[in-house]
Amino acid sequence: MKRIAILLTCYNRKDKTIACLxxxxxxxIPIDHNFDVxxxxxxxxxxxxxEISEKYPQVNIIVGTGSLFWNRGMYLAWTTAKNTKNYxxxxxxxxxxxxxxxxxGEMLSCEKEQxxxxxxxxAFCSSVDSTFTYGGKTIDGKALIPNGKIQSCYTINGNCVLIxxxxCATVGLLDPIYPHAIGDYEYGLRAMKHGFDLITTRTYIGHCEGNNLLPKWCYSSTPFIERCKSLYSPLGYSHPKYFFIFENNHYSLKQAVKHYMTIHLRLLIPSLWK
Structure with a gap:
């Protein structure tokens, strides 16, 4: 029997969390597999x-600190699972x-084929218009639309990823230095450095609505102090410290310094970017 550990983290969106479960x-699930959450x-x-305890008592609920956000929350879920069983x-x-x-089943089939x-x-699409929202992308950031075949990708979104x-034994876990964003991209790049491939599913495997809005710090209409708070928030997506660490580790010091400067330039003058 093959065992799967399903890892999630949540904060105050009960209806979505319950629907996801x-x-x-x-x-x-294939007959020779089972999973724990x-x-x-x-x-x-x-x-x-x-509500989860009432509806799904089999779920292992882990109490966070209240300041973990996505990446560190997923790291805690992963660590707990690894310490529970040999998945x-x-x-x-x-x-x-x-x-x-x-x-x-589709993800397991793709994994076996490789x-x-x-x-x-x-790969996920919108339930509204069936357009691509999340999944694998090419090195130049283009979405890999499912075409019935396995496709290699350069970066991965962490919405649903099978490892x-x-x-895991070779690459390790998500890097807990990152609070919220970057961790999924970083893990994929780290895995490739170890010689593993990143692939997308052959079909869309569900729905997840995209968020096309930029962080608040990218808009001239946001007051400057609020832009600063947004950029340095874990939810800012380009926190200068963590983005610098990421680029220095996976690209170059020159690129990390360049983007550290341009991020702050954009903070000061958002209108320079369209």
Whole structure:
């Protein structure tokens, strides 16, 4: 029997979290596989844990500090799972993601087809117009639209990602230095440095609505003090400290310094960017 650890983290979006779990438990799982769910409640005040405990008592709920955000919350879920059992697979899952019945089966099939040498990134589309929202992308940032075949990618979104235990043993876990963003991209690049491939699923495996808005610090209409707070918030997506670490580790010191400067230039004069 192959065992899968499903990893989630959540904060105050109870309805989405419950919906995510409902569709997860409706997935068709290969007969020789089973899964356990490890969910970090990072300080929810909306009764998320209470309702999950009532509806899905089998979920392992982990109490966070209230300041973990996505990456550090997922790191805690992953660490807890690893210390619980010897799992064959780990699957990251965002709690705003709606899986199709075939989602996990498709990911396992893709992983097997690549002889267990690849991380599988699930492709997702909008439920409104079926356009691509999250999944794998090329080196120049273009979305890899599912075409019925396995496609290699350069970066992965962490919405739904399957990692086998051999890759985990070699690459390690998400890097907890990053609070919220960057961690999924960083993990994919680190895995490639170790010789593993990144691939996307052959089909869309569910729905997840995209967020096309830029962070508040990118808009001239946002007052300067608020722009500063937004940029240095864990939710700013380009926190100068963590983005510098990421680029210095995976690209070059020159690129890290360049973007450290241009990020702050954009903070000062957002109108320079369209």
């Amino acid at each position: 409902r569709y997860l438990y409706n997935c068709i 490890f969910l970090v409640d990072d300080g929810c005040t909306d009764g998320t844990s209470t 064959d697979f780990y699957l990251w899952l965002n709690d705003d993601t709606i899986l199709s019945h075939q989602a996990i 002889n267990s040498k690849a991380i599988v990134c699930g 086998n235990k051999e890759i």
